[in-house]
Amino acid sequence: MDRGLLDNLKELLKERISFSESVRNNHAKGEDAYDPVLPKAVLFPNNNDELSKILKICNEYKVPVTAYGTGTSLEGHVVGNDKGFTISLENFNKIIAINEDDFDCRVQANVSREQLNENLKDKGVFFPIDPGANASLGGMAACSASGTMAVRYGTMRTAVLGLTVVLANGDIIKTGTRAKKTSAGYNLTNLFVGSEGTLGIITEVHLRLSPIPESIMSAVCHFPDLDSAVLTAQEIIQYGVPIARVELLNKDQMDISIKYSNLKNMDILPTLFYEFHGSEISNKESINVVQDISKNNNGSDFKWAANTEERNTIWKARHNVYYSVKAQGDNVRVYATDVCVPISNIVECIKFAENELQETGLKAPMVGHVGDGNFHVTIVYDPTKENEYAYIREFSNKLIDKALQMDGTITGEHGIGLQKKEYLNKQHPDNIPLMKLIKKSFDPNNIMNPGKIFD
Amino acid sequence: MDRGLLDNLKELLKERISFSESVRNNHAKGEDAYDPVLPKAVLFPNNNDELSKILKICNEYKVPVTAYGTGTSLEGHVVGNDKGFTISLENFNKIIAINEDDFDCRVQANVSREQLNENLKDKGVFFPIDPGANASLGGMAACSASGTMAVRYGTMRTAVLGLTVVLANGDIIKTGTRAKKTSAGYNLTNLFVGSEGTLGIITEVHLRLSPIPESIMSAVCHFPDLDSAVLTAQEIIQYGVPIARVELLNKDQMDISIKYSNLKNMDILPTLFYEFHGSEISNKESINVVQDISKNNNGSDFKWAANTEERNTIWKARHNVYYSVKAQGDNVRVYATDVCVPISNIVECIKFAENELQETGLKAPMVGHVGDGNFHVTIVYDPTKENEYAYIREFSNKLIDKALQMDGTITGEHGIGLQKKEYLNKQHPDNIPLMKLIKKSFDPNNIMNPGKIFD
Numbered sequence: 001m002d003r004g005l006l007d008n009l010k011e012l013l014k015e016r017i018s019f020s021e022s023v024r025n026n027h028a029k030g031e032d033a034y035d036p037v038l039p040k041a042v043l044f045p046n047n048n049d050e051l052s053k054i055l056k057i058c059n060e061y062k063v064p065v066t067a068y069g070t071g072t073s074l075e076g077h078v079v080g081n082d083k084g085f086t087i088s089l090e091n092f093n094k095i096i097a098i099n100e101d102d103f104d105c106r107v108q109a110n111v112s113r114e115q116l117n118e119n120l121k122d123k124g125v126f127f128p129i130d131p132g133a134n135a136s137l138g139g140m141a142a143c144s145a146s147g148t149m150a151v152r153y154g155t156m157r158t159a160v161l162g163l164t165v166v167l168a169n170g171d172i173i174k175t176g177t178r179a180k181k182t183s184a185g186y187n188l189t190n191l192f193v194g195s196e197g198t199l200g201i202i203t204e205v206h207l208r209l210s211p212i213p214e215s216i217m218s219a220v221c222h223f224p225d226l227d228s229a230v231l232t233a234q235e236i237i238q239y240g241v242p243i244a245r246v247e248l249l250n251k252d253q254m255d256i257s258i259k260y261s262n263l264k265n266m267d268i269l270p271t272l273f274y275e276f277h278g279s280e281i282s283n284k285e286s287i288n289v290v291q292d293i294s295k296n297n298n299g300s301d302f303k304w305a306a307n308t309e310e311r312n313t314i315w316k317a318r319h320n321v322y323y324s325v326k327a328q329g330d331n332v333r334v335y336a337t338d339v340c341v342p343i344s345n346i347v348e349c350i351k352f353a354e355n356e357l358q359e360t361g362l363k364a365p366m367v368g369h370v371g372d373g374n375f376h377v378t379i380v381y382d383p384t385k386e387n388e389y390a391y392i393r394e395f396s397n398k399l400i401d402k403a404l405q406m407d408g409t410i411t412g413e414h415g416i417g418l419q420k421k422e423y424l425n426k427q428h429p430d431n432i433p434l435m436k437l438i439k440k441s442f443d444p445n446n447i448m449n450p451g452k453i454f455d
Numbered sequence: 456m457d458r459g460l461l462d463n464l465k466e467l468l469k470e471r472i473s474f475s476e477s478v479r480n481n482h483a484k485g486e487d488a489y490d491p492v493l494p495k496a497v498l499f500p501n502n503n504d505e506l507s508k509i510l511k512i513c514n515e516y517k518v519p520v521t522a523y524g525t526g527t528s529l530e531g532h533v534v535g536n537d538k539g540f541t542i543s544l545e546n547f548n549k550i551i552a553i554n555e556d557d558f559d560c561r562v563q564a565n566v567s568r569e570q571l572n573e574n575l576k577d578k579g580v581f582f583p584i585d586p587g588a589n590a591s592l593g594g595m596a597a598c599s600a601s602g603t604m605a606v607r608y609g610t611m612r613t614a615v616l617g618l619t620v621v622l623a624n625g626d627i628i629k630t631g632t633r634a635k636k637t638s639a640g641y642n643l644t645n646l647f648v649g650s651e652g653t654l655g656i657i658t659e660v661h662l663r664l665s666p667i668p669e670s671i672m673s674a675v676c677h678f679p680d681l682d683s684a685v686l687t688a689q690e691i692i693q694y695g696v697p698i699a700r701v702e703l704l705n706k707d708q709m710d711i712s713i714k715y716s717n718l719k720n721m722d723i724l725p726t727l728f729y730e731f732h733g734s735e736i737s738n739k740e741s742i743n744v745v746q747d748i749s750k751n752n753n754g755s756d757f758k759w760a761a762n763t764e765e766r767n768t769i770w771k772a773r774h775n776v777y778y779s780v781k782a783q784g785d786n787v788r789v790y791a792t793d794v795c796v797p798i799s800n801i802v803e804c805i806k807f808a809e810n811e812l813q814e815t816g817l818k819a820p821m822v823g824h825v826g827d828g829n830f831h832v833t834i835v836y837d838p839t840k841e842n843e844y845a846y847i848r849e850f851s852n853k854l855i856d857k858a859l860q861m862d863g864t865i866t867g868e869h870g871i872g873l874q875k876k877e878y879l880n881k882q883h884p885d886n887i888p889l890m891k892l893i894k895k896s897f898d899p900n901n902i903m904n905p906g907k908i909f910d
């Protein structure tokens with residue numbers, strides 16, 4: 001590396017630049033299936049101005065940078081670059097403002113969703129986008145995350161009102177306003193949401209909040225087979241029930257989660273986890289409809305969470321699905337698919353996945369935000385056995401083709417990263433030239449997380 | 456104009472290119488306050504392929520083009536270019552697909568929202584984005600419209616799932632999918648939404664639909680003064696009532712609308728028009744809360760629409776507000792403001808506007824989607840008197856500054872066009888360089904509606 005470059009950075013950051021192997025290793029990948037790639041160093045800026053100076057320097061020397069938050073990405077977004085730096089945002093950890101009367105707040109990028117909700121809970125509001133992992137809000141914006149409550153509350157694409165972004169040339173810009181809606185020029189906010197660190201580094205996020213509902217009720221319902229469970233979710237959506245969560249766990253996943261999360265009184269059967277948000281009266285109405293639909297599809301009696309603690313146990317088990325799968329072996333990796341299809345195709349798409357998996361003989365836990373038409377097959381494999389990955393990728397390829405045939409998307413919420421670049425080319429071959437034009441005009445030296453989303 | 460250019464276009468379009476003054480005049484402006492500017496000709500392509508060929512030719516000859524739908528724009532978006540062509544999309548008038556089971560549909564750009572809803576009404580679904588005017592859905596996407604139901608159902612930014620766009624170089628691209636959410640690369644859909652014809656011409660729109668609610672109830676409530684009405688709207692939102700519409704008309708506007716729309720049993724007082732969508736039970740709950748809040752703020756007893764016809768009368772009067780104001784004189788023009796602020800600032804912002812207007816002595820009807828913090832002052836003026844426009848613009852400048860101080864936006868839903876370019880520069884000076892980079896990379900010859908949004 002150029003001596004001048006390192007001198008400049010050391011002068012700027014003092015001890016907040018680390019060349020230690022363990023630090024570099026800790027910032028070499030996310031929770032994805034990739035081999036770690038160690039960056040030359042990890043930088044720890046304290047604020048926008050420092051980050052701006054870092055990027056100016058790196059841009060001058062044409063050195064690639066990758067932003068790093070909580071490292072919960074599943075698609076290789078934060079795999080390091082051995083010719084460049086990883087920039088940890090861990091010092092961007094402050095909640096800047098909470099405006100509960102306007103249902104909005106502003107946070108620095110590395111504030112996690114749990115940290116935010118902890119700070120909101122006495123104010124009658126909460127932040128509903130919940131990808132499971134306790135991800136950073138900047139990372140969730142960068143990857144266009146969503147999760148278990150998207151069926152009712154939307155995604156990061158709808159929850160982000162504005163951003164502060166530091167660009168490749170060091171410019172610091174602020175997009176959006178605190179108004180609920182705006183038509184003021186090109187929607188840069190939604191261009192940076194989902195840009196995966198390739199257009200700039202998100203350092204502040206302005207978020208829409210929701211009122212904490214008067215009544216929250218959670219229930220679990222088992223089904224004799226997967227089709228019945230998925231069809232139930234489909235019918236709930238088609239009926240127009242304003243359900244807050246309707247999450248599928250297949251039989252394999254229930255088996256794993258019951259053991260991993262020590263769940264009591266649960267059966268190893270395809271299962272839906274429901275949650276209802278509203279007034280007591282409106283929840284009662286929704287619950288009646290959902291009970292009728294579930295029963296018609298041979299669902300079990302509902303097992304209700306009796307109190308907040310029991311409710312938290314259920315959702316913690318759901319949130320820990322990824323970790324429960326990963327715990328199936330030592331040194332295993334997890335490959336997670338993420339297709340999303342129109343709701344009327346979800347039964348056929350999940351059935352297709354199940355049949356294909358049975359043919360391969362892979363153990364295949366599945367979870368799904370089925371109310372959105374989005375589900376994940378999370379497959380454990382041994383990275384030392386090349387055959388296993390090849391099998392999985394073959395299955396994944398087939399599922400991608402099926403989802404695209406059904407007017408769906410290759411990724412409902414995980415993004416592209418490294419893992420889905422060839423799939424993006426299948427889904428949007430005619431969009432990629434435009435994406436590249438934007439990338440080139442914002443980042444002419446290609447220093448911002450290069451090689452992610454597209455080559 | 457170059458002979459070769461015209462020969463090429465005539466060969467392509469035959470009689471579907473018009474040089475007639477009346478046709479050019481009919482496509483020379485929208486419902487904005489601008490002088491008409493006649494294009495050289497108006498072109499009437501039949502489909503994407505023809506439009507692609509037109510743009511290829513125009514790009515080769517570097518001739519500007521402006522797309523034209525229903526002409527209901529208020530900000531000068533469709534004011535013609537005397538060195539170029541206006542492209543009428545009137546032949547893009549077909550509904551391509553309705554997937555009521557998935558709550559989505561695909562339409563050609565010039566299908567109007569009323570035409571769409573007419574075609575949906577037997578299918579149990581409707582399209583809720585309602586800007587008042589019977590605008591084309593392509594135009595609504597291009598201008599990032601919203602309207603009376605945004606408070607419940609969102610805006611075009613959230614309702615558009617995907618687009619077909621013809622680019623300056625003639626490329627035809629398709630963004631988005633039918634899935635409810637996607638994280639597949641840069642969000643080009645939301646880049647074209649709100650780009651006002653400057654990045655490409657939207658020819659097809661894929662829209663999210665909503666289930667027709669079991670019960671729809673509309674009521675009118677008068678207030679002794681403007682503050683009380685606005686405060687009521689604010690409190691309804693802060694309480695978290697899932698109201699479908701909460702529309703303000705000030706005293707001047709009520710006076711005009713009662714006469715123009717022949718409304719019975721209405722008082723000339725500041726007024727809120729409410730609408731509730733839900734089950735009978737949930738509506739009853741919402742109505743109880745809204746009645747309590749209204750009464751606490753000295754609101755009148757609710758005047759209920761007894762049936763669909765009466766409901767339609769109320770909302771037709773609301774939709775006709777713009778035309779009712781325009782009917783206040785012959786050859787008058789209307790200047791409409793469009794600021795949008797966080798809900799806790801709406802009372803102060805509207806009071807500021809009212810005070811400023813009283814000082815100028817202008818007659819000032821006001822309407823507001825106050826649940827979103829968005830309101831319009833619609834001022835009639837005589838374009839032959841230069842002073843009048845100067846006064847209005849001075850008032851508008853002050854209101855813009857006030858809204859920006861309050862973390863709001865210069866435009867909630869009308870867009871920038873010609874009228875707000877200098878205001879965009881106040882709101883987002885640091886965003887404009889990026890917008891221009893995108894514009895330049897998509898449209899290097901600057902043929903797509905040049906001079907709109909920014910110079």
